[in-house]
Amino acid sequence: xxxxxxxxxxxxxxxxxxxxxxxxxxxxxxxxxxxxxxxxxxxxxxxxxxxxxxxxxxxxxxxxxxxxxxxxxxxxxxxxxxxxxxxxxxxxxxxxxxxxxxxxxxxxxxxxxxxxxxxxxxxxxxxxxxxxxxxxxxxxxxxxxxxxxxxxxxxxxxxxxxxxxxxxxxxxxxxxxxxxxxxxxxxxxxxxxxxxxxxxxxxxxxxxxxxxxxxxxxxxxxxxxxxxxxxxxxxxxxxxxxxxxxxxxxxxxxxxxxxxxxxxxxxxxxxxxxxxxxxxxxxxxxxxxxxxxxxxxxxxxxxxxxxxxxxxxxxxxxxxxxxxxxxxxxxxxxxxxxxxxxxxxxxxxxxxxxxxxxxxxxxxxxxxxxxxxxxxxxxxxxxxxxxxxxxxxxxxxxxxxxxxxxxxxxxxxxxxxxxxxxxxxxxxxxxxxxxxxxxxxxxxxxxxxxxxxxxxxxxxxxxxxxxxxxxxxxxx
Numbered sequence: 001x002x003x004x005x006x007x008x009x010x011x012x013x014x015x016x017x018x019x020x021x022x023x024x025x026x027x028x029x030x031x032x033x034x035x036x037x038x039x040x041x042x043x044x045x046x047x048x049x050x051x052x053x054x055x056x057x058x059x060x061x062x063x064x065x066x067x068x069x070x071x072x073x074x075x076x077x078x079x080x081x082x083x084x085x086x087x088x089x090x091x092x093x094x095x096x097x098x099x100x101x102x103x104x105x106x107x108x109x110x111x112x113x114x115x116x117x118x119x120x121x122x123x124x125x126x127x128x129x130x131x132x133x134x135x136x137x138x139x140x141x142x143x144x145x146x147x148x149x150x151x152x153x154x155x156x157x158x159x160x161x162x163x164x165x166x167x168x169x170x171x172x173x174x175x176x177x178x179x180x181x182x183x184x185x186x187x188x189x190x191x192x193x194x195x196x197x198x199x200x201x202x203x204x205x206x207x208x209x210x211x212x213x214x215x216x217x218x219x220x221x222x223x224x225x226x227x228x229x230x231x232x233x234x235x236x237x238x239x240x241x242x243x244x245x246x247x248x249x250x251x252x253x254x255x256x257x258x259x260x261x262x263x264x265x266x267x268x269x270x271x272x273x274x275x276x277x278x279x280x281x282x283x284x285x286x287x288x289x290x291x292x293x294x295x296x297x298x299x300x301x302x303x304x305x306x307x308x309x310x311x312x313x314x315x316x317x318x319x320x321x322x323x324x325x326x327x328x329x330x331x332x333x334x335x336x337x338x339x340x341x342x343x344x345x346x347x348x349x350x351x352x353x354x355x356x357x358x359x360x361x362x363x364x365x366x367x368x369x370x371x372x373x374x375x376x377x378x379x380x381x382x383x384x385x386x387x388x389x390x391x392x393x394x395x396x397x398x399x400x401x402x403x404x405x406x407x408x409x410x411x412x413x414x415x416x417x418x419x420x421x422x423x424x425x426x427x428x429x430x431x432x433x434x435x436x437x438x439x440x441x442x443x444x445x446x447x448x449x450x451x452x453x454x455x456x457x458x459x460x461x462x463x464x465x466x467x468x469x470x471x472x473x474x475x476x
Contacts, residue, residue, distance in 0.1 A: 001236060002148045003170050004119050006112040008127060009145040009153035010092065012085075012134075013162040015105035016045035019084055020074055020387060022139045022440045024399055026411055026419035031055075031071035033064055037386060038255040040335065044076055048162060074387030080437040084138055091133050095126060098239045106157075108150055110239035120146075120169060127165045139415070139440045148173075149235035151186060173233035178205035185230045192219065192227075207231040248284065249292075249340025250274045257296050257333030264330050264337070265322060271339040272321045276314040279341055285310035286341035289317055291324035294336035301328055310345040317341065382427060382434075384408040389438070393431035395423065397438060403427060415440050 012018070016034040021027045031050035035043040041061035053068040065073070085104040092099045092107055096114030101107040111117035117126050127144040134142050141163040145156025148170050155177075160166040168176060182188050182196050182204060199218055201207055207215070208231040216224030229235070250271050258264050268291065279285060290304045303324040311317070321339050384390070384403040390410055391397050398412035401422060408427050413420030415438055425432050 001234060002112070004112070004117070005123050005146040005148050005153075005167050005170060006110070006117045006119075007147055007150055007153045007239060008095075008109040008111055008123070008130075009147075009150070009157040010088070010107055010109070010130070010134075010142050011145075011154075011157045011161065012088065012105040012140060012142045014045055014047050014051075015085075015140075016076060016081055017047035017050070018140050019077075019081055019440070020072075021047060023080075023415050023437065024387075024411070025413050025415070025417060027072050031068050032074065033061075033068065033071050034074050034076050034387070035061055035064075036253070037061060037073055037075055038253075040253050040255060072387075075385040077388060077437060083437075084140070084440065087137050088134055088142070091130060091137065095130070098241050100239045100241060108153065108239045113239070120167060124165070124167050127167070131163075131165060137441060149233070150237050150239065151230055151235040152176075152233065154186075155180075155184060174208075177231070177233055178203065178208075180204050182207055185227060187223065187226060187230075192223070195219065204231050247290070247340050247342035247344065248275060248278050248282065248286070249290065249338055250278065251292060251336060251338030253294075253336045254334070257335050258330075259333045261330060264334055265325060267337050268321050268325050268339060269318045271337060272318040273314050275339045275341055276312060276317050279312045284344045285312040286345065287311075287343035288341065289320040289324065290338075290340040290342060291321050291328070292336070292338035292340070293325075293328050293330065293334060295330065296333035296335060298335075300336075303327055304342075306343065310343065384427060389435040391433055391435035392423075392425075392429075397435060408432070414438050416442065 017032045020032050020034060021030075029049065030047075031053065032047040033043055033050050033055060034045045035041050039062065043055060043057055043059045043061060043064050045057055046055040046059075046064070050064075050068050050071050053071075055064045055068050055071070061073070064071075081104055089099065089101060089107065092109050095116045096109050096111055098110035098113040099107055100109075111123055111126055117123035123146045127146055131142060131144055134140060143157045143160040143162060144165045145153045145158070145160055145168075146166070147153040147156050147168040152168050152173055156166040156168050177184070180203060182201060183193050184204065185207075188196070195218055196202070196207070199210070199214075201210055207227060212225065212228040215228050218224065219227065252267070252271065258267065287308075287310045288304055288306045290302060292300065292302050294300045305320050305324060307316070307320070317339070384400045386400055386402055388400050389397065390400060392410065392412070395410075395412045397414050398410040398420065401409045401411050403409065406427055407424050408429075409422060409424045410432070411420050411422045
């Protein structure tokens with residue numbers, strides 16, 4: 001493990017909810033919950049104001065509504081979140097060639113690999129500047145952890161939340177980890193935590209004291225060795241710039257169980273087409289087709305078939321998924337369906353027999369999906385999703401507060417405006433149209449010098465350098 005805290009972990013604070021608050025002035029400082037709004041929806045992200053009511057990620061949306069009935073409930077805008085995430089990732093890539101994204105809102109950065117930091121002082125300075133640049137470019141806040149390993153950097157960023165910076169000095173790791181609960185360590189989920197608790201192990205210090213042999217006996221060889229090393233603050237995992245995609249998949253959860261077998265088949269073929277579109281967008285193909293079915297009783301079945309070679313042909317994926325569905329009993333009803341492709345490659349070896357069969361039989365699934373698309377084009381069938389952007393010919397840019405009974409309520413405001421007025425329209429109002437999101441910070445540029453202008457002294461220039469002071473939030 002390295003001797004300087006030059007691994008940085010960035011975790012954007014309540015990312016989806018914070019993007020919505022930055023985009024909508026009327027929601028700033030208020031409880032905002034983003035997720036699926038149907039009866040079976042779950043919370044994707046809750047703002048810190050909503051968390052004060054006990055709402056958290058992965059909670060059923062029905063429970064969140066009971067805890068925070070007056071919160072703003074919004075449908076996610078993933079494309080917009082991704083564009084904001086790309087702005088943040090651009091700042092990270094300016095620091096180092098080794099950036100390892102974990103999701104849209106967090107990533108590891110090897111500062112040493114980019115020459116941006118070599119000791120605690122230089123690492124702290126980079127962390128301070130990064131947080132300032134993120135705020136200037138996106139208007140959002142992120143928490144930064146700095147340590148000598150990935151595990152410790154992630155723990156540090158968690159301690160820094162929200163909107164802070166924590167640096168773990170080398171040599172202090174064991175003392176820091178000792179009193180923490182074992183759930184702090186990666187790989188300790190509910191089942192492992194219960195096993196350790198039954199053995200009288202509650203803290204990381206007790207985990208280390210138990211010894212490697214005891215942990216192997218309790219948890220198995222691989223898991224026991226790994227947890228013992230982490231309890232001793234040992235983590236040699238490098239920051240990996242490219243994380244290989246292992247599969248591409250799509251799935252839908254239905255508000256009402258689907259009982260009609262024909263409808264189930266059409267849904268599977270629609271999901272197969274969506275999955276192929278994602279494959280092609282990524283320039284990939286795959287050999288193994290996977291079908292996922294969650295039935296009315298929450299039992300989840302998966303079926304898979306491996307082809308002779310990788311494909312990105314929608315007809316092949318549809319036909320394979322249909323064969324897999326034939327082996328699944330859906331009599332009692334289906335609440336979730338998913339189609340995925342694994343065994344990925346960047347070339348294709350088309351299944352000519354499947355293509356020929358598809359050409360002879362036609363493509364009923366494709367025709368079935370074209371009809372709803374035509375329906376959606378008709379104004380009367382437009383869906384107005386809560387939180388999504390719209391534009392009115394007279395009132396300008398706004399967002400949907402809610403819809404129902406043939407009407408849609410819109411609040412007209414922009415990221416840079418004061419809280420706006422609310423107006424209600426018929427859902428088929430020809431002057432109201434969906435719109436693209438507006439930038440959170442128009443024409444944004446970092447408050448401090450850009451990467452090419454930044455004067456970060458090299459190791460030979462350390463004498464007399466000034467380290468910018470961090471705010472009171474630095475301690476978490």
